[in-house]
Amino acid sequence: MNEQAEESKRHPKHVEVHVQDIKEAEKVTFSESITATLAQVWDKSYVELKIARRAKDVFQTAGHHPKSLMGDLGLTLEQARDQGVITDYRFSIASETGGA
Amino acid sequence: MAQINESPAIDPAAGAAALEEDLPRVLRMLGATSIEELGWSRPNKLTLLIPISGVHQGNTDDYLLRLGFHAYRTWPPSAQFVNPETLSYSYPQDQHFVPQLTSGECRTHVAYPHGTNKIQLICCSATLEFYEIKHNVAQEHLWSETNNFWTTVNAIKRAMASFYQGPFPKHGQ
Numbered sequence: 090m091n092e093q094a095e096e097s098k099r100h101p102k103h104v105e106v107h108v109q110d111i112k113e114a115e116k117v118t119f120s121e122s123i124t125a126t127l128a129q130v131w132d133k134s135y136v137e138l139k140i141a142r143r144a145k146d147v148f149q150t151a152g153h154h155p156k157s158l159m160g161d162l163g164l165t166l167e168q169a170r171d172q173g174v175i176t177d178y179r180f181s182i183a184s185e186t187g188g189a
Numbered sequence: 190m191a192q193i194n195e196s197p198a199i200d201p202a203a204g205a206a207a208l209e210e211d212l213p214r215v216l217r218m219l220g221a222t223s224i225e226e227l228g229w230s231r232p233n234k235l236t237l238l239i240p241i242s243g244v245h246q247g248n249t250d251d252y253l254l255r256l257g258f259h260a261y262r263t264w265p266p267s268a269q270f271v272n273p274e275t276l277s278y279s280y281p282q283d284q285h286f287v288p289q290l291t292s293g294e295c296r297t298h299v300a301y302p303h304g305t306n307k308i309q310l311i312c313c314s315a316t317l318e319f320y321e322i323k324h325n326v327a328q329e330h331l332w333s334e335t336n337n338f339w340t341t342v343n344a345i346k347r348a349m350a351s352f353y354q355g356p357f358p359k360h361g362q
Contacts, residue, residue, distance in 0.1 A: 111339050114214035145329050153242065154350035178330060184296045186344045187330030188313040 104166060108134040109151055109181040112143070121178075127169060128162040134182060143184070151179040190263070191315035191332040195296045197264040197320050205234040209264070218339070235259050237266075238276065239342060243288050243353035250356055252288055252344065256338055260317055265332045265341050267317040270297075270310050278309050281360040288349060289357055297349035299357050313348075315341040 104123055108130075109116045117137040121130055131148040135141065148162065149155045163173050169175045191197070221227050230238045237256040242249055257267030257274060270287045272280050280288070280355070284299040287309060294313060301310035303322050310318050314330040 097357075109218050111218075111343055114218045114337055114339065116212070116218050116220075149347060152193045153346070154244075155347045156350045157234060163339065183230070183343050183347070184315075184336070184340055185330065187326050188293070188295050188319065188324075 104178050106166075107151070107179045109139065110134075110138050111141045111181055112141060112173070113138070113140055115140075121166065123167040123170075124165050126163055126165050127158050128133060130166065130180065131158075131162065134180070138182075145185040147183045147185050149181055149183055150175055151181040152177075155183070164178055190334060191265070191320055193326060193328075193331065194323055195316055195320075196323075197260045199259050200263070201235055201259045203263070204261040206238070207262040208234070208338070215337060215339045232276070236331075237338070238271075241288075241342075241346060241349060243255045243349040243355075245353050245355040246356070250288065252286065252356075254342070256341065257317070257337070260333045261338070262336070264317050264320060265315045266335065266342055268311045268313075268315075268340045268345065270311075280307055280309065284357045285359040287357050289354035290345070290348040290352055291354055292348035292352035295344050295352070297357075311345060313341075313344050315344045 102122060103120045105118060106121045107116065107118050115138055119137045127148065148156065148158045161169060164174060166178065198325040216222065219227065224231060228240050234239065235258045235350045239254045241252045241254050252270050252325065253273045255269050257269045269278050272286050280300045286296055287299050290297045296312045298312060300307035308318060310322065312324065313319055314326050314332060
């Protein structure tokens with residue numbers, strides 16, 4: 090394996106992204122460049138899920154402790170990973186709720 | 190669709206049917222084939238028990254969320270944190286089984302006035318109790334019957350991830 094291939098394996102330019110849409114209870118997986126912003130990943134999620142964006146949708150991490158990414162949408166996947174904003178490439182689209 | 194200032198209508202048969210419909214969809218989305226795989230249990234047709242944890246000051250605390258589906262899906266599920274031994278909630282002795290959540294989208298109260306009673310309130314537009322007490326709510330946050338119970342669990346989990354302040358103190362302490 091040449092040096093470039095090894096580098097590519099260590100730091101892939103594309104990653105597999107998993108997105109759940111909670112309202113529709115659907116999920117999708119697609120490949121995305123690590124230089125794509127979270128906003129771009131969110132936008133592409135609607136296309137891949139074949140659903141329309143709804144008012145009050147929220148983009149968040151998936152998993153046991155989902156965190157809103159609405160303040161980090163300008164970060165690329167790579168930046169979000171390196172800054173510890175995300176720990177993997179699993180996301181979900183949820184609805185904002187009211188309360189308090 | 191839920192309406193502002195309308196009292197939730199109880200319809201256990203519809204609630205059980207809606208849960209039967211939604212459970213496989215939610216399990217599939219979560220990549221699971223059974224509720225047991227996720228640590229959940231369903232003691233009866235209208236109840237789901239879902240463990241939820243929170244981390245505060247380095248400590249992980251475990252809670253048990255009980256969802257009730259007697260008015261579902263026109264209305265959201267009832268949501269209460271319960272004593273894991275009794276699977277119920279009695280104030281004040283069980284208040285330490287409730288996490289302190291202080292999110293603007295989801296806040297917990299261990300004894301919220303409701304008529305002549307005091308109830309546990311997970312103050313969030315995705316819980317039935319929120320409508321039972323006729324809490325103010327913006328039109329865009331009203332529960333829609335196109336939602337499912339994971340909307341409720343997710344709202345609570347999101348508050349747990351970022352706005353968890355530890356458990357309410359044990360009664361008498």
